[in-house]
Amino acid sequence: MTQRLACLAAVLIVSPGFAADLRESIAQDYDAHLADLFTYLHANPELSMQEFETSDRMASELEAAGYTITRNIGKTGLAGTLRNGDGPVLMIRADMDGLPVLEKTDLDYKSTAKQVNLEGIEMPVMHACGHDMHMTTLVGVARRMAALRDRWQGTLLLVGQPAEEAEGGAKAMVADGLYDRVGRPDFALALHVSAGDPLGKITFSDGLMYSSADTVRINVRGVATHGASPHLGKDPILIGSQIVVALQSIVTREVGPLEPAVITVGAFRGGTAPNVIADHARLDITVRANTEETRYQLLDSIERVAINTARAAGVPEDLLPEVIIYSDGAPTTNNDAALARRVRAAMQAGMGANSLMEYKQTDMGAEDFPDLVNVDPPIPSVYFQVGGTPVEDLESGNWAGHHSGLFRIDPEGSVTAGVEAMTLAALEVLGRPPN
Numbered sequence: 001m002t003q004r005l006a007c008l009a010a011v012l013i014v015s016p017g018f019a020a021d022l023r024e025s026i027a028q029d030y031d032a033h034l035a036d037l038f039t040y041l042h043a044n045p046e047l048s049m050q051e052f053e054t055s056d057r058m059a060s061e062l063e064a065a066g067y068t069i070t071r072n073i074g075k076t077g078l079a080g081t082l083r084n085g086d087g088p089v090l091m092i093r094a095d096m097d098g099l100p101v102l103e104k105t106d107l108d109y110k111s112t113a114k115q116v117n118l119e120g121i122e123m124p125v126m127h128a129c130g131h132d133m134h135m136t137t138l139v140g141v142a143r144r145m146a147a148l149r150d151r152w153q154g155t156l157l158l159v160g161q162p163a164e165e166a167e168g169g170a171k172a173m174v175a176d177g178l179y180d181r182v183g184r185p186d187f188a189l190a191l192h193v194s195a196g197d198p199l200g201k202i203t204f205s206d207g208l209m210y211s212s213a214d215t216v217r218i219n220v221r222g223v224a225t226h227g228a229s230p231h232l233g234k235d236p237i238l239i240g241s242q243i244v245v246a247l248q249s250i251v252t253r254e255v256g257p258l259e260p261a262v263i264t265v266g267a268f269r270g271g272t273a274p275n276v277i278a279d280h281a282r283l284d285i286t287v288r289a290n291t292e293e294t295r296y297q298l299l300d301s302i303e304r305v306a307i308n309t310a311r312a313a314g315v316p317e318d319l320l321p322e323v324i325i326y327s328d329g330a331p332t333t334n335n336d337a338a339l340a341r342r343v344r345a346a347m348q349a350g351m352g353a354n355s356l357m358e359y360k361q362t363d364m365g366a367e368d369f370p371d372l373v374n375v376d377p378p379i380p381s382v383y384f385q386v387g388g389t390p391v392e393d394l395e396s397g398n399w400a401g402h403h404s405g406l407f408r409i410d411p412e413g414s415v416t417a418g419v420e421a422m423t424l425a426a427l428e429v430l431g432r433p434p435n
């Protein structure tokens with residue numbers, strides 16, 4: 001029943017005239033304001049948990065749009081609140097961090113920024129994942145929703161989240177009392193620009209969006225000896241290599257054949273000289289799964305394989321590998337099916353059915369957004385993607401993936417589609433039919 005009423009509301013709110021006006025207003029916002037904001041954010045990226053100036057700029061943008069600002073939630077995080085009578089509380093989140101990547105594009109607003117990271121090392125910084133697009137879109141939605149106040153009722157809670165790429169910013173905001181300080185949302189929305197999707201096309205599923213991601217470190221311990229006397233020691237590089245190979249059989253022989261899983265040993269460090277057998281080696285691993293069940297199966301199996309591979313090599317019990325599973329891993333990102341259907345209907349009504357594409361998971365990327373919504377009880381949420389690359393560039397191969405120094409998206413096309421889609425989704429959640 002609620003479902004039917006909600007769908008009815010979407011149809012009434014999004015009349016063809018309203019949809020055309022909305023698109024025009026967003027285009028005007030882009031020229032008047034959002035283009036400059038995007039350029040500023042792109043040229044001035046900051047690393048995870050160091051988004052100081054970014055956070056200042058976002059606070060002043062949201063404040064200027066009429067929102068009440070709460071700062072320093074989870075270090076650099078912030079929230080802007082707009083209360084507009086009784087009704088649901090809707091949270092919309094944008095992540096704010098750049099990456100330690102040297103920008104290699106030829107954009108005239110390219111980043112030349114450098115920043116000292118949390119380990120004290122100076123790094124080049126680039127918005128190589130498009131979080132500048134997410135923030136610009138959030139400000140666009142803030143302005144549009146403030147202007148459309150007579151069409152909705154409730155509370156809009158816009159969140160600028162630090163550290164999506166590293167350091168667990170979503171978790172940090174919740175741990176720092178986000179919901180005690182600004183209220184608990186009834187629903188939540190977020191988006192990501194997608195360089196691999198056609199410009200402006202919206203795509204999301206009714207369920208799984210992204211995989212889980214965990215980081216595992218294996219400290220392989222051996223017994224040092226001369227490289228010419230291997231029989232007197234235990235070689236951690238050989239044992240580490242056997243572990244790397246054995247880990248692959250977890251995916252091929254333990255996880256069901258129809259269940260996606262990834263175990264990637266991204267770093268293998270050990271040894272000092274050709275004629276020395278070292279006493280330790282280190283493997284750094286990323287682990288991806290599409291269900292929490294497979295996630296924990298993989299993590300348990302990695303530990304078993306590492307320890308018993310060393311045992312088989314005769315490593316003494318007190319020198320077996322140390323397997324560290326970092327607790328800042330991201331769970332799977334899952335859309336709420338009922339909310340996804342409502343949001344899709346609203347976007348189709350406002351943008352036209354061919355603005356949406358079927359969602360297809362093509363890799364095992366992850367997000368920390370679920371850490372904001374997997375609270376008790378969970379907050380129903382929808383996460384969607386907005387295409388960022390013109391079709392002709394996709395077809396000619398003239399584009400680069402996320403986290404590349406060559407990453408670039410079309411800001412105008414992606415931001416305006418993002419603002420439109422998110423505004424329609426927000427009106428679906430908070431909207432009321434016009435009088």
Ligand SMILES: [Zn+2]
Pocket residue numbers: 129165402403
């Ligand atoms: Zn990223």
Ligand SMILES: [Zn+2]
Pocket residue numbers: 129130131164192
């Ligand atoms: Zn990202």
